Amino acid sequence: MTWGYVFRRLAMFFAVVLAATTINFIVPRLAPGDPTAAVLEQLLSRGQQVEGAQDIVDNYRARFGLDDPMLVQYGRYLFNSLRLDLGSSISYFPQSVTSAILAALPWTIALLSVSTVIAFGLGSLIGALLAWPGSPRAVHRLAPFLMVLSAIPYYLLALIVLYLLAIWTGWFPLGGAYSVFPNGFSLPVLWDLAYHAFLPALSIVLAGLGFWALGMRGAMINVLGEDYLALAEAKGLTKRRIFFKYAMRNAMLPQVTALAIALGTAASGSVLVEVAFNYPGIGYLLYNALRSSDYFLIQGVAFFLVITVAFAVLVLDLLYPLLDPRIQRL
Amino acid sequence: MSDTVLKVSDLTVEYPMARGSFFATRDVGFSLQRGERFGLVGESGSGKSTTILALMRMLKGGLVSSGSLELNGRELTTLDDEEYRKLRFAEMSLVPQGAMNSLNPVLRVGAQIADIYDDHGIHHGRSEREGIIGDLLSRVGLAPEVQRRYPHELSGGMKQRVCIAMSIALKPSLILADEPTSALDVMVQKQVLATLGRVQRDIGAAIILIGHDMALMAHFVTTLGVMYRGELIEVGPVREIFANPQHDYTRMLINSLPSFDRQARFIKAGAQEAFN
Amino acid sequence: MHSLLRNTRAALAYLGTNPKMIAGLAILLLLLLIGVIGPLFVDIRTAEPISVRTNQPPSAEHWLGTDSGGRELLAVIIAGTPQTLRMGVLAGVIGTAVGVMLGLFSGYFGGWWDRIISAVTDTMLTIPPLAILLVVASSVRAVNVEMMALIIAALSWMHATRVIRAQVLALRELGYVQMARLSGLGSFSIIFREIFPNVIPIAFASLVGATSGAILSGMGLEVLGLGPQNTPTLGMTVYWALLYAAFSRGMWWWWGPPVIILALLFIALFLIASALDDFANPRLRSQS
């Protein structure tokens, strides 16, 4: 890993953040009419006195400084975004967009990271076994079924899982993340959290499994054709050692690269899963924001989604050289 | 115990195909004495690599349909897979063809050598292991520190030396060398071949060298076998074969060897006199 | 061109015997037939709201029942399936075409263009597509199917660019590309006559993947309520069902059929893409 590599990755991170901010700034201006029109229209359409409506409009005007030149507006917007000042939410007023998102974010990150890690690990193992000539027959029987299941996207799978395991059988709760909002951690609390998270996590794992298994199978088949695998066998190494240390270890490298790319899709998918399960994370927040046309909040969620994923990708990229010695360390 | 290390008789390897079988070797037979250097030559597809793979029981898709392989008096064809695994590198080792890609790129050289000991039930303390691997590397002319390097930090010749070091780690009685120098430049080729010859003599192992370069064989092996379309068409002391080849194919192989002979030059008519 | 015919024939011969391809195409054909034959039997105007009695379970009169808005659900499925497919294919074709072009140029010419295109591609790939779609779709109110396809296409070219570029980088080093240069061909001739034919299988696999991704993105927008409000696509039907709590009211006939058809659609596209992958990657081919 050279400084150039670190620099490039950091530059990419900031490019993503910049792009996200810019889109948030430009797109509302492409729509017909003054950008405040949307907010005013929204407030009027509620046909009622929204508490602090005037504050919101003032806030909006102040933030955008709509009389200033475009470039000044953009600079101010950029500056505000970077210090995470994303304005105030309409539907959660007087809460700021940032604080609403920060309340929801831990749920999403916990759910998404745990289930993605499981899907990634389990899927890679299944894929590796699929390509391995000596793996048990059960793997080859089960795998096609899993693959086909994985072709169904997160959200649809969530609906099916919800119907089968919650509504029909009643085994799992219909939605939410807890029975009572947790005040501190104890064993029953953790159990309750896991109980509620199980179905959303299951949907994410099932939907992701096949992708990782397929990728791993391809990478593994390539590795199995390599000369160093033949030499490992010739050296009289045990099958177990060859499988883990010589084959899977190497086939994982492209998988890690793919993980960085797939995170964006996974994040989008899990947002929709939250909608299906009323899970109080970013996805659910977003759904509410959309239903109440809370534009600041929608943009804020999009912004945070992008930043979170970009940050995870940055971390992955910086850790990658530890896995592959061919990329030079600092 | 007799002095015969390896006795191959009537070895036939076939690859089952949709329409009948493809015979990669037919009735191949030869034997090696302790410390003997045996060469197998032939062009690609002649069955020489198949013979080696059959010896290692590493045929992918092919099977030994008849014949016997006897190593140090023990019949190999009846061994089960686990017994065969333990025998690899302990009694019979392999120096591979593609040295460039034969080492795992993400493992240090030392770790790849250490695995051989670990999976053959030989355990050492940490520093003892390091010392043993260091010694092994010095025997093939590499610095002991090379064990801490990754393969991509080594040149082609160095990688092939690492492979040779691996092949003698457990002091086998037979080394199979599958075109070990075909990917190397001539100077490095000679270095590697000299190293291979030296360590082979040090541990007293017999060696089978596979190749397509008759000239290389001429200077390395004592006995030569010529393979052509899956059959061993000629076997004998290397000098006799060069002096008096019995088979047209062998003769062609010898005659097509490039040489610095003045007769072999194409000279433009008329230029010759002016130049002599 | 003879060789194109020969290669096409070889591809078809291989794919014709691939069970994944056969199964995938069969499902897809079935779904297409719903849209083609369905209107002959059912009046699809009943897919509009308040055309039938509301909340009826499936019966001899209403085969798939009706929803709370007074829509005949069988008609909704018949009208909606082709709409969903059209959106996906439109976005997939546009996205892949752009992606293939960028990949070919970026891989062949290298240099600064390549660096810029690659950086943009890599960056775009890590951005959650939903985030951008949200901002765009929530600002551009009242979308229709074509507009949605365009918006989604803008986010579905990267995969094609990436795989095609990687392939071109490998092909560019091959002797025949060098030979073509020595044979007096210009860059564009080399790209389209020498390189392009060899990436067709990958481009096709990419197209199927992009189509599937587009339907997925479209569904994502629809279930969040940002889809075409007046078109009965499959995703919108699921959205309405959820909005009117069909789940807790036990109206399985409302959300069940669109979910099943969407699932089948994704499975079909997955099978086809996977068969094409096998064809494009000989190592996978020999394994399966």
Added chain:
Amino acid sequence: MSKLLEISGADVVYQLGLNKTKTALHDVSLAVGGERPSITAVVGESGSGKSTLIRLLLGLQPPSRGSVRYDGAEVGRLGRTGQRTFRREVQAIFQDPFSVYNPFYRVDHALMTPVRAFGLVKSRDEGYARIEATLERVGLKPEETLGKYPHQLSGGQRQRVMIARALLLDPQIILADEPVSMVDASLRSTILEILFGLNRDLGISLIYVTHDLATAYQVADTIVVLHGGHILEVGDPDAVIHHPQHPYTKALIEAVPSPDPDQDWNLEAEPPSPSAFLPTGPIGLYHTEPLRAVALPLRPGETPTTAAAVQLAIMAARPSFQFQTNQ
């Protein structure tokens, strides 16, 4: 009489990182073609700079210093027509006779494309007539070759089709990059004989780039020994092979196993590593004999010679013969 392709004093420096560079060729001068069509063998191992040299000669890589001239004009500054003429008249044959064919097309495509692209024929039929005649010239039967896919031909046939492809364009100069190293031993001399014939009968000049000293000795008028981007020795093949003067040349020749088992190859003495022969300071090529020059430490006050000068001197010492005119 052919046109002259000349490299003079060329360095090629690659930028590897921000402040890392690698010099692939140091002060190389070569001359191909000219008054006496010649065969020059450039002998080098991997990393010697061979492939950079080929790219330089084909105009695919500009020199970092020095110049590449064709028929007197700088290759990088040729106009549109000049560029086209250069492209057509300087042709190449590569090592791998399989990857040079687009697997998507029949071999006809590889032959027809250049003929059409350079506008040498007016119709397909005329093109085929020309192609068939050329195939026969390299010992192939058109009816057994045309209409086939590359994988349906043998390695030797594929390489001969490639020679025919080059010939179709009436080249002045052919660069042959390891043309026989991937061809079966039994067919090597046939291919070499064809190449030799192009020079002898058609007056085409060749650069034969190879790692194989023996075949270089067989066909060449001049041998150039390239190592680490430096020309270390250049001279008449008989002199270079049988009385090598540079230590690297000596070590290289000693490392080649003799086909005679009775001749001692001295396998006990490991040869030194090739990198031991890289020059440690500034060097220059100096004549040791009229037709030979060897790289030695730079002698101040004495002007070094160039490989190009030695090449031309060797050809000038040859009696001239009557070449058949090309078509």
